[in-house]
Amino acid sequence: MVSKLKGIFLISLAAVLVLTACGGGASNQNQGGQAKFTGSIKIDGSSTVYPITEAAAEEFMKLYPDVDITVGVSGTGGGFKRFTAGEIDIANASRPIKDSEEMKAKENGIEYVEFPVAYDGITVVVNKDNDWVDSLTVEELRKIWSPDSKVTKWSDIRPGWPDEKINLYGPGTDSGTFEYFTEAIVGEAKKSRSDYTASEDDNVLVQGIINDKFALGYFGFAYYLENSDKLKAVAIDNGSGPVEPTIETIKDGTYKPLSRPLFIYVNKKSLERPEIKEFVKFYMENAPELVKDIGYVPMAESVYQENLNKIK
Template structure:
């Protein structure tokens, strides 16, 4: 079973405790733990936020707890916006985010005495998918996606998108309004953040969206790249034409930006207050030291070494 599957099976709020002795001071990725065999740490690290970033944070949490058995790391997935609400109130140490923090969220955090520290951790490409049995949709233009998803959209059937396509009702699946993926998609595709038709099945849990598209022959949905990769045998990805021809999301096209406009960085946010806790600071350092390997394992595209190092320098 893959690390990604294992993490997701644990539910939307996960606390995995690893017992037993830890035989060496190195992680599976070969990174040396400066604190010693058991890390010399205790306490807890609380994470919430984006379901897109969740698989990365969960994978890091599992490995970190293997080396630091007295630290409990919990990872939730209430959506980027929902996570920021908790984080700005001091309820969590770290917020997973699939978009940058908004001005109003930053203001709320500042009012609570929290200084946001933005840490990019990977690249993602929002993936447009249809049912595996769909044999007519291979690509969509940005204008066609806008036509489908804009508020008060008149699109009801596939024929409303292209005349030569069948007059079958489109069943739509997408993130809820608390999702950073929703914010990014509506901004880039519809042209205004937060503006979307509302007559679609929405969820902050990307697995619900995956199952929905799998179950409806004439469905269309969008979510993070890792969730497509994990389910690619049961889904069909749609190429996106942003003006330079249809482009499929791949590690290469996401990394070089040619999968436009749906390639993007994804983040974790930690507060200055949270970094005062030794276990939180150690976890964030571990995250950045191991992310390059773990990000690829769960289906995202790693940053460059110098980008991870810049974030490490930021939290020292």
Template structure:
């Protein structure tokens, strides 16, 4: 997601600088100057240390937006965002190496067991929603919708070369080019759970942890197909065609903010999470303040980088839960 990440960050930083300049010009008094000079408060100036974060590349843009803004207020706290993938992030988290793990799927039973063995207690917070987007080449004028069964026929390996005509006899007798997130990705895990159901993904698929590779693959091949997070589709929508998915009610639905939030875009809508080490919340003030800041701003940041925010009351309830963990 590199190109999207940098674009989102550039836009956000420019907005923040403009906002800071406006505040400085409008304040004019000693109080306004003091706020700018001291970074907001004595408490902010006193807070320092690091917050160790790793995990999902899907959640990465939200985390990086949060860290950028958090650093504006708490200049001496470092909160870099690692991108080991959801599985890699949980591996580090359950080993006690990180304070926060960003995830595009819930923690698995085996990961819970590792955390328990290591004596790590944690809390799950939902921060946004995403809709896995299935995309084809812009020139593809025959795929107007796909059902879950169609997706299974497409993506589950059967030992044969896959052609569009295998899915629908009226479609071209052309070999399909598949592009998928890598197996360490939470996006792959979710697709595996909902579509593959632990069956072998088509062996001809190109797997990559870099969403740019998937986009380039589809845009350069008229018979390409891929899937990835909604935010990345939005960033590249001028060069891709998104495919409506037939939901549980039998209606073909495109991923949009409205259909993802309402649940109409099923079964490919999913929640996005952060998992927080409870001991870090209690022992490291910077971690508590970071998570508090995250939940206070997650909705706005999620929308800014292309995901779907939760209802405000959901964030409010989680903030109360967080306060009880301190």
């Protein structure tokens, strides 16, 4: 996924080098006049936001090899747990921070800045060899995923579908995707049947469904897009007819109710460090291309400009 970025950034990175040299945020400079940054940046959280942040980190470290950036994937909840304890500088999040997490941050003296970075459409997928499912209604999804679900076979969803066990795959309970999906589909956040293959790593879910003809699961749109030759996306009917997840339907909001914004949260104290300030600036300046190339939907330009204003 990240390898696709190399060609796209050849010109943009050269432009960044010039801009940084003109207005660099660090006192040390190398022989070419480019600002020199050192240090480490710790990031953790959402596996959905991970590909965007990881791509930004890789490209930034090419410019500034003395900066070490680590990006974890403990899920949105796991990321916020570390973020509000002051263990990391940046949290990737596929949902807004909760009141309880905000309270924990205050208790620990953590102030932060929220940066919206992209739109995503949680994608329901089946195996490529599945030739009976093209769409599901929200009510059918609720029937499948509710805590008291009686669905064990495909034929329990619609008569005529295979009398075969349905094998479910989905994010773990620390995932923001899990939380958003359960609230949108089941009606209450974190309420779900538990007899499914769960992982905070979306790549694990992808591989599980690729290798299982009778599987059904859900995860971020970019992971489907990256594997669209091996998976089939299911159109969702929210009462106005089936709508497939695409860049266009996510952007215009017709892919309901599974479209959502994605965020990064940055510790204000960390943002005072030159290397982190420069990284977040780099992230926002390049977010439209990064987001598009990864497979998500960019925010409006005004949102990224507002993000840059927040950094200042």
